[in-house]
Amino acid sequence: MTRGDKLLLILVVLAAICSGIAILAHRHTPAPAASVCHAVVSVNSQPVARFVLSSGRALEEHTIRGPNGNAVLQTENGRIRMASSPCRDKLCVKHGWISKPGESIICLPERIVVRIEGQGEVDAVTR
Amino acid sequence: MRLLDKLLSEGGDAGQHRLAFLALLVALGTVLYLMESFFVAVIPLPGAKLGLANIVTVLALLTFGVRDGLIVAFLRVLIGSFFSGLFLSPGFFLGLAGALVSTITMALLLRCKGVFSMTGVSVGGAVGHNIGQLLMASLLLQSSAVIYYVPVLLLLAIPTGMLTGYILNGILSTREVPP
The missing domain is CATH 2.60.320.10 (N-utilization substance G protein NusG, insert domain)
Incomplete structure (x- = not known):
């Protein structure tokens, strides 16, 4: 594995973690109460x-x-x-x-x- | 690999050469693509695949370039769908989007010479495949709900990409690939 590979792997893991956190955070915000x-x-x-x-x-x-x-x-x-x-x-x-x-x-x-x-x-x- | 060696080293018309090798790659890719569908039952996640067919795409990219890589990827999905009976089904479009995005990603990674090994290229291809699939899925479903699947597929791309990268390293170490 080259340094580029390791960088890419770290980037992918980070992207996965970030998107996971973003989705969880989004889920926990209450939905807008506009719809009755x-x-x-x-x-x-x-x-x-x-x-x-x-x-x-x-x-x-x-x-x-x-x-x-x-x-x-x-x-x-x-x-x-x-x-x-x-x-x-x-x-x-x-x-x-x-x-x-x-x-x-x-x-x-x-x-x-x-x-x-x-x-x-x-x-x-x-x- | 001896057959491939022979095809690439023997003289003759360059056009026929190219045609024969591409046809071989398409055939190999189709078989790998179909073989993979047997393993899907082992991994209980929809869309999760080993991506063995990506090996063939990388070989096409290495030997001939982006255009032929895209052609091999497209034909592999097309012919594979004829055999599996899923032509023009949602699965076909998912596979097509995944294959094309992954081919372009890998071509870009290969262009950065010396920065990435086959492992990096394969992982990039696997990520590209999954992203392409999800984009097509959100288009087909007319919904952004598939976004919940992004982290799962991103993480899955690492082991599957590393596996195909390992196989590719094995194939490529048996002979030199012409530039």
């Missing part, structure tokens, strides 16, 4: 409610009528969760908070689907 997300709630595939998810909002509760009783949704600071549901296994409640476009909470027994809509739902499209 909506949570769309549907029961039996019929949209029944639509909530704006914006950051800095206080906790709000919303009651959704399902086939077996009322489910309670909570929205707070740009996120939404199923707080309680009359279903048996409570998978929807255990799912916790969701906040990113494309995420969803699904309660099969109650046929309730909460899905966040907004920009950036897909990473990429292949054709």
Whole structure:
């Protein structure tokens, strides 16, 4: 290996490390809050409610009528969760908070689907 | 290498000479390119390849120059895609962009005489190949998300480039390459 080789290798490693750090740093900066997300709630595939998810909002509760009783949704600071549901296994409640476009909470027994809509739902499209 | 020696040392028409040697390089490159695709399963990263076919490109660059190096690289990808059935698929365009960028990179590195050994040239070629691939991928996907892959492919270029450089040193030490 010549000195040029070693220099080139060091350059490549440095470039890799720098780009890695740049990407990590970029990832940790919060995304601009310009895009507003909506949570769309549907029961039996019929949209029944639509909530704006914006950051800095206080906790709000919303009651959704399902086939077996009322489910309670909570929205707070740009996120939404199923707080309680009359279903048996409570998978929807255990799912916790969701906040990113494309995420969803699904309660099969109650046929309730909460899905966040907004920009950036897909990473990429292949054709 | 005896066949190559014979082709290069024997007299005769220089044009035919060149044609025969280039055809041989294209054939070798195609075989290496296809052989490599069997190893892809071993490395679980898309786009990560050993880059053995780059050896042939360097030989073409050394013996004939940039233009013929590019021709060999292009034909290798084209014919290789006919055999693998991936002609005009996204993989074909990725390979083509990678091969062309890598050939140009290696030609530039070879031009700095005495600064880089075959190891440096190969690592440069591997980096060029990966960068070219990623540029084409971002173009095909219409997305800059592939940028997350840059550090991985840059680091991978070092071992694969060093391996091909080692093989190239072995090939070149068996005989002198005409300037």
